[in-house]
Amino acid sequence: MEEPAVVTRGLTKRYGDLVAVDHLDLELHRGEIFGLLGPNGAGKTTTILMLLGLTEPTEGEARVLGLDPTRRPLEVKRRVGYVPDAVGFYDQMTGRQNLRFTARLNGLNGFAAEERIASLLEQVGLSDAADDPVETYSRGMRQRLGIADALVKDPEVLILDEPTVAIDPEGVAEVLELIRRVSRERGATVLLSSHLLHQVRTVCDRVGIFAAGRLVALGRVDELAARAGVAATTLEVAVDGDPARVEEALRALPGVRAVERDGRDPRRWVVAADGDPRPALVRALAERGLVLLHLERREEELDALYRRYFREAEPAGAGRGTR
Amino acid sequence: MNAARRAVAPGVAGVRERSIGWRVIAAKEVADHLLSTRFAVLLLLVALAAVGSVYAASGGIREIAERAQEAPSLFLQVFTAAPERVPSFLTLVGFLAPLLGVAFGFDAVNGERAQRTLPRLVAQPIRRDDVINGKFVGGLAVIVAVLTALTLIVAGLGIVRLGITPTADEAGRLLAWLVLTAVYVGFWLAFATLWSVVLRRAATSALVSISVWLVLTLFTGFLVGLVADAVAPVPDSPTVEEVLRNARVQQWLGRLSPAVLYEEATVVLLNPQIRTVGIVLPRQVDQAIPSPLPLDQSLLVVWPQIVGLAALCVVCFAAAYVLFMRQEIRA
Numbered sequence: 001m002e003e004p005a006v007v008t009r010g011l012t013k014r015y016g017d018l019v020a021v022d023h024l025d026l027e028l029h030r031g032e033i034f035g036l037l038g039p040n041g042a043g044k045t046t047t048i049l050m051l052l053g054l055t056e057p058t059e060g061e062a063r064v065l066g067l068d069p070t071r072r073p074l075e076v077k078r079r080v081g082y083v084p085d086a087v088g089f090y091d092q093m094t095g096r097q098n099l100r101f102t103a104r105l106n107g108l109n110g111f112a113a114e115e116r117i118a119s120l121l122e123q124v125g126l127s128d129a130a131d132d133p134v135e136t137y138s139r140g141m142r143q144r145l146g147i148a149d150a151l152v153k154d155p156e157v158l159i160l161d162e163p164t165v166a167i168d169p170e171g172v173a174e175v176l177e178l179i180r181r182v183s184r185e186r187g188a189t190v191l192l193s194s195h196l197l198h199q200v201r202t203v204c205d206r207v208g209i210f211a212a213g214r215l216v217a218l219g220r221v222d223e224l225a226a227r228a229g230v231a232a233t234t235l236e237v238a239v240d241g242d243p244a245r246v247e248e249a250l251r252a253l254p255g256v257r258a259v260e261r262d263g264r265d266p267r268r269w270v271v272a273a274d275g276d277p278r279p280a281l282v283r284a285l286a287e288r289g290l291v292l293l294h295l296e297r298r299e300e301e302l303d304a305l306y307r308r309y310f311r312e313a314e315p316a317g318a319g320r321g322t323r
Numbered sequence: 324m325n326a327a328r329r330a331v332a333p334g335v336a337g338v339r340e341r342s343i344g345w346r347v348i349a350a351k352e353v354a355d356h357l358l359s360t361r362f363a364v365l366l367l368l369v370a371l372a373a374v375g376s377v378y379a380a381s382g383g384i385r386e387i388a389e390r391a392q393e394a395p396s397l398f399l400q401v402f403t404a405a406p407e408r409v410p411s412f413l414t415l416v417g418f419l420a421p422l423l424g425v426a427f428g429f430d431a432v433n434g435e436r437a438q439r440t441l442p443r444l445v446a447q448p449i450r451r452d453d454v455i456n457g458k459f460v461g462g463l464a465v466i467v468a469v470l471t472a473l474t475l476i477v478a479g480l481g482i483v484r485l486g487i488t489p490t491a492d493e494a495g496r497l498l499a500w501l502v503l504t505a506v507y508v509g510f511w512l513a514f515a516t517l518w519s520v521v522l523r524r525a526a527t528s529a530l531v532s533i534s535v536w537l538v539l540t541l542f543t544g545f546l547v548g549l550v551a552d553a554v555a556p557v558p559d560s561p562t563v564e565e566v567l568r569n570a571r572v573q574q575w576l577g578r579l580s581p582a583v584l585y586e587e588a589t590v591v592l593l594n595p596q597i598r599t600v601g602i603v604l605p606r607q608v609d610q611a612i613p614s615p616l617p618l619d620q621s622l623l624v625v626w627p628q629i630v631g632l633a634a635l636c637v638v639c640f641a642a643a644y645v646l647f648m649r650q651e652i653r654a
Contacts, residue, residue: 046653049652049653052446054442054446054654055651056444074448074449075448077446077447077448077449077628078448080446082442082443082446083443084439084442084443084446085442087439087443088436088437088438088439088440088441088443089438089440089443090355090440091438092355092358100441101347101351102447104347104445105344105347105348105444105448105449106448107343107448146443149443153447153448186621201584229639322421
């Protein structure tokens, strides 16, 4: 097994009396997509800055690709791409010029650099806008340009701070798809931070939930849900047929926690289960000759999980998942 | 992808030995400045002022030259003469150079913050001081290029209008004056950069720098006079000692201002006849034979002023540097 891409041991950052990051122990495997989740001010950005050597830890240590970012920041920054929160560009310059500047700072010049920049712009879908000034770009385009910018150096680790904030749902989907593709095609390790669990849960292999500087939970989303006593999946089902037989079929599904009847319509049921019982459900109903009219996965349980850890309400309008 | 990684490799080796970051940043700064509106406006302003003053000065010099064939270093008077209420080229540069420094430095760091480009910039494989070094070098390079070009144009106009060419000594004096001006502009650039590190808003840092510039160039004489009268009062029927004491306090206080230091150094460098920047009593020049000083002697006269200016520049830049290095990257 290769050494982990990122390791932190007792990583702590204090600003006076404020503890921004409190003894963080974290390990990121090579090639995985890891989500650092938590409300604003939980210490996510501080953690990222420490991993890049842009802020010195008060205590503890970090290793990025086996290197200490405090002592060898240049080497770390050469191999780690970073897209900051609300990434900014030189507005008067075009997207291509901005990337060219980054390439030069990374010691990339001439034809090789130009070729690389063109192919990155293509990958993030900005070829048409490449020679427009960045001031004409939308938030989503800036975010994608930010990812291209971080990829100029062909990083082994890609760190994205709040990549989905303040962009429209379509933009979010594009950005997440891009992150997934980068991870798959380049084998890069991805660390992304977000305060919107429902947006990033689909791309993250594992997540760490961060509150007030401490890591309160770590693992796969469904594992965390199970541990927190929250069903991983809640399904809304409508089935045509004898209610007794339907109920018996639903209760026999693997990992079922609860089966309830939806009061408004006798054919509608709500099923809570660990894991994802949808394939089994479809098969069980078919075997019994029952007709599935409607099947929908509710996203509520993720919000419940989230609230359970943070004990604070999500801002109104943060919205449900768009799946 | 592997090809790309190989392509990175040579640069990587270069970066490890010595950082190339500041040069890349300086190059970008120069390009940005040259294309900016602020550069166009300032260039127009400075060029108009310079050409106007030279035409006025060279017209005046012709008359002087006709009267006194033996006027020492006639050529330099293109820069120093100020007939008919038109300020001389020197006065104009002394007045406008700080403005150039401030204009190219006031948003050096907080501009990056406002655009949110600073975190992205420092996440590149460069040292943090490359950012501030590169910005300082880039800004200074642009200003020095402009001033050098202007000086050469003025010298060229002078040659055409007067029909005389500068001697080696005069050319040397001009060069020394250019270096001095670069140091002076460097001070203002460093000063403005310092405020751009301390203050979050570019508008505020511009205002602070410009107010200090105005105070130092316009009100120094007035303020110094006030303080000197309080420290060393001159009674109604003063003795020579009392008047001298007052004058010394005034001079000493005035030299705290970089504008005064620059002015003194400039006057001596471009006027070979001037032998001192101190207080001269009539009895000291009585019977003295007016003869020009060689360049090295002139330099010796104002060496303290030059060193003082350089020190101020270094102090300001060092303060900006240290504060920037200690600042948190996030806003």
